[in-house]
Amino acid sequence: MQMRWLAVPALLMAFAGLAQAADCPELLQGSLPKLRAKESIDLCQRFAGKPLVVVNTASFCGFAPQFKGLEALYQRYKDQGLEVIGVPSNDFKQESKDGAETAKVCYVNYGVTFTMxxxxxxxxxxxxxxxKILAEQSSAPKWNFYKYVVDRKGKVIANFSSLTKPDNPEFIEAVEKALASKP
Known part of the structure; x- marks a missing residue:
C-alpha cells in the first residue's frame, strides 16, 4: 500500500514534465553549453515565456562594439523580463577557436552580463x-551580429541586419512589442 502512494508523486512529476515539454516552443527545445562554464543552458527551462533578443556574435568582427549596445539594452529591459542570448559563431571566420579568448572579449572587454x-x-x-528554427521563422543570419526579436510564445517578430545598432528606434520598437506580447 505504501509503495502505491510513493508512485503517485513520481507520476505527477512525469506528467508535469510532459506538460512542460508540450508548452515549450519549438525554438527553445534543446540546450546549449554556456560560454566558459561547465553547465548547459536548458533553453526551454530558462527562456520559455520570456521575450528574447538572439544574436550571433563574433569577437573579431567590426560589429563587436555592438556588445556594449546589447548590454545596455539588456540592462534597460531585463527588469521587464527581456533576455538576450549571444551565440558566438565562426561561420563568418571572425571568431576565436579558443573559448577563453571569446569569453575575454565578451566579459572583460565589453562587460557582457547577458547569456552567452x-x-x-x-x-x-x-x-x-x-x-535552424530562427531561419525557418525568418531568415538565416547573413553576417555576424544579426539580431532576432522573439515574442513570449517563441515566435520571431522581427529580425535585423548587422548594420542595425541595438539603440536603433525600429529595433527598440520591436523589443518593446516583444515585451508587451502575451505568453
Whole structure:
C-alpha cells in the first residue's frame, strides 16, 4: 500500500514534465553549453515565456562594439523580463577557436552580463537547432551580429541586419512589442 502512494508523486512529476515539454516552443527545445562554464543552458527551462533578443556574435568582427549596445539594452529591459542570448559563431571566420579568448572579449572587454553560449554553427545544415528554427521563422543570419526579436510564445517578430545598432528606434520598437506580447 505504501509503495502505491510513493508512485503517485513520481507520476505527477512525469506528467508535469510532459506538460512542460508540450508548452515549450519549438525554438527553445534543446540546450546549449554556456560560454566558459561547465553547465548547459536548458533553453526551454530558462527562456520559455520570456521575450528574447538572439544574436550571433563574433569577437573579431567590426560589429563587436555592438556588445556594449546589447548590454545596455539588456540592462534597460531585463527588469521587464527581456533576455538576450549571444551565440558566438565562426561561420563568418571572425571568431576565436579558443573559448577563453571569446569569453575575454565578451566579459572583460565589453562587460557582457547577458547569456552567452559556447561557439555554435548558425547557418546551414549544421546550424544549432535554435538557429535552424530562427531561419525557418525568418531568415538565416547573413553576417555576424544579426539580431532576432522573439515574442513570449517563441515566435520571431522581427529580425535585423548587422548594420542595425541595438539603440536603433525600429529595433527598440520591436523589443518593446516583444515585451508587451502575451505568453
Amino acid at each position: 553560449t559556447e561557439p555554435q554553427k548558425v547557418r546551414g545544415d549544421d546550424a544549432t537547432h535554435l538557429f
